[in-house]
Amino acid sequence: MLSLAEENYLKSIYHLSDAGEKAVLTNELAEALNTKAASVTDMVKKLSTKEFISYEKYYGVKITNKGKSVALAVIRKHRLWETFLVQTLGFKWDEVHEVAEQLEHIKSTLLIEKIDEFLGYPQVDPHGDPIPNAQGKIKKLEKTALKNLATGSESTIVAVKDSDSNLLKYLEKIGAKPGKKLTVISKEEYDGSLQVAIESQHYFISKEVSENILVTL
Amino acid sequence: MLSLAEENYLKSIYHLSDAGEKAVLTNELAEALNTKAASVTDMVKKLSTKEFISYEKYYGVKITNKGKSVALAVIRKHRLWETFLVQTLGFKWDEVHEVAEQLEHIKSTLLIEKIDEFLGYPQVDPHGDPIPNAQGKIKKLEKTALKNLATGSESTIVAVKDSDSNLLKYLEKIGAKPGKKLTVISKEEYDGSLQVAIESQHYFISKEVSENILVTL
DNA sequence: CTACAAATTTAGACTCACCTAAAAAAATGT
DNA sequence: ACATTTTTTTAGGTGAGTCTAAATTTGTAG
Ligand SMILES: [Mn+2]
Ligand SMILES: [Mn+2]
Ligand SMILES: [Mn+2]
Ligand SMILES: [Mn+2]
Numbered sequence: 241m242l243s244l245a246e247e248n249y250l251k252s253i254y255h256l257s258d259a260g261e262k263a264v265l266t267n268e269l270a271e272a273l274n275t276k277a278a279s280v281t282d283m284v285k286k287l288s289t290k291e292f293i294s295y296e297k298y299y300g301v302k303i304t305n306k307g308k309s310v311a312l313a314v315i316r317k318h319r320l321w322e323t324f325l326v327q328t329l330g331f332k333w334d335e336v337h338e339v340a341e342q343l344e345h346i347k348s349t350l351l352i353e354k355i356d357e358f359l360g361y362p363q364v365d366p367h368g369d370p371i372p373n374a375q376g377k378i379k380k381l382e383k384t385a386l387k388n389l390a391t392g393s394e395s396t397i398v399a400v401k402d403s404d405s406n407l408l409k410y411l412e413k414i415g416a417k418p419g420k421k422l423t424v425i426s427k428e429e430y431d432g433s434l435q436v437a438i439e440s441q442h443y444f445i446s447k448e449v450s451e452n453i454l455v456t457l
Numbered sequence: 458m459l460s461l462a463e464e465n466y467l468k469s470i471y472h473l474s475d476a477g478e479k480a481v482l483t484n485e486l487a488e489a490l491n492t493k494a495a496s497v498t499d500m501v502k503k504l505s506t507k508e509f510i511s512y513e514k515y516y517g518v519k520i521t522n523k524g525k526s527v528a529l530a531v532i533r534k535h536r537l538w539e540t541f542l543v544q545t546l547g548f549k550w551d552e553v554h555e556v557a558e559q560l561e562h563i564k565s566t567l568l569i570e571k572i573d574e575f576l577g578y579p580q581v582d583p584h585g586d587p588i589p590n591a592q593g594k595i596k597k598l599e600k601t602a603l604k605n606l607a608t609g610s611e612s613t614i615v616a617v618k619d620s621d622s623n624l625l626k627y628l629e630k631i632g633a634k635p636g637k638k639l640t641v642i643s644k645e646e647y648d649g650s651l652q653v654a655i656e657s658q659h660y661f662i663s664k665e666v667s668e669n670i671l672v673t674l
Numbered sequence: 675c676t677a678c679a680a681a682t683t684t685a686g687a688c689t690c691a692c693c694t695a696a697a698a699a700a701a702t703g704t
Numbered sequence: 705a706c707a708t709t710t711t712t713t714t715a716g717g718t719g720a721g722t723c724t725a726a727a728t729t730t731g732t733a734g
Binding site for chain 1: 542548571
């Protein structure tokens with residue numbers, strides 16, 4: 241049985257590696273997990289011994305299939321809980337991530353399957369992120385950050401960054417919800433900011449925000 | 458912020474002390490928490506320093522008001538979660554205790570208030586145990602163990618022990634649910650077993666079981 | 675009142691997950 | 705090619721919560 245810390249490491253490694261594509265560096269992981277590089281080295285050795293990742297000194301770690309399946313199970317739980325909190329209990333979308341960080345570690349397959357069933361097998365969570373199924377299969381969405389769109393292009397919001405409560409409140413205010421259509425009116429070279437239209441309303445959006453809105457290609 | 462271990466100690470102390478009435482001994486606590494006396498002594502010192510309990514060497518511990526309010530908050534969460542699992546997700550009453558042991562430690566007042574509201578402010582959990590309100594007020598039920606009833610007496614089941622899954626399956630089978638009326642037909646001095654009638658069905662019940670069915674006085 | 679038994683505490687050690695500081699390796703710039 | 709910077713690892717240590725074994729206190733029976 242994996243500890244809370246081990247589960248969080250695997251989840252972070254999975255996310256940072258782009259679903260296991262690339263290797264993850266020690267410092268990246270330390271940053272993401274709010275810990276120190278030395279601590280990461282320790283844990284990474286342990287996870288490597290247990291074969292959840294492969295670790296090459298000074299090079300980084302890659303998640304194994306075994307590790308991936310743990311990560312996906314945790315991500316599944318996180319996203320199902322977030323969906324439950326919003327849909328069933330009436331949480332706002334900026335209130336759920338923190339609680340889901342705790343709930344994702346509850347050990348009970350029965351519980352998560354019942355929640356999934358209760359919710360009617362949702363495909364995405366309140367922020368637009370896809371929910372892996374019980375077998376760990378996840379639908380990868382074709383998406384890019386809003387900041388990558390060219391001036392004049394039209395696109396649809398797929399997902400938004402879920403971990404920054406203030407960002408989410410702001411996005412709510414301007415109606416930037418998954419599913420909404422959006423057009424890039426103009427881009428400012430200088431600071432990367434851009435002007436967009438969402439439901440015929442115009443908004444100025446900073447570069448920072450435009451990095452956290454994912455849109456269709 | 459209290460750790461999981463600290464919360465579990467306070468909950469056990471509260472239960473073993475009969476809601477704070479009597480002192481709790483080191484060995485009792487060790488037994489209840491599945492740990493060793495030496496570990497209990499350590500933890501008890503810590504909780505005493507933090508003033509959740511008062512501790513007198515070789516005599517035992519008593520829970521303070523501060524400790525009681527923590528214990529009741531955890532018990533509230535435990536029982537609300539159990540109720541949720543049974544009523545909303547369709548768990549059987551013997552499947553919920555273990556999961557609730559985990560869920561009771563989730564830190565979010567918003568979450569538990571939403572669950573309470575969603576369930577319509579239930580007064581008792583699936584095993585008949587009263588649910589403390591948000592202020593930590595709990596309705597103490599007038600109750601005694603079935604084994605204390607005299608032959609011929611009639612009574613109503615108030616609650617049953619919730620932590621033994623096999624016991625619960627058995628009680629389900631004989632219809633021994635909270636709210637059900639029951640009559641003591643006969644008692645066997647020798648082994649403490651007794652014959653009871655539940656909805657005009659007769660059952661032989663061992664002493665052990667009769668200790669875990671709580672009935673009205 | 676004393677001897678033994680039972681309960682409890684102390685002493686010392688372990689694992690987990692973390693830390694700081696120092697050493698070592700890799701990357702970078704001239 | 706070499707010195708400097710950056711990244712990573714190693715070394716040694718901490719606190720939480722647990723353990724075993726030994727010492728101490730308390731309870732009990734003759
Ligand atoms: Mn989230
Ligand atoms: Mn987490
Ligand atoms: Mn329970
Ligand atoms: Mn617990």
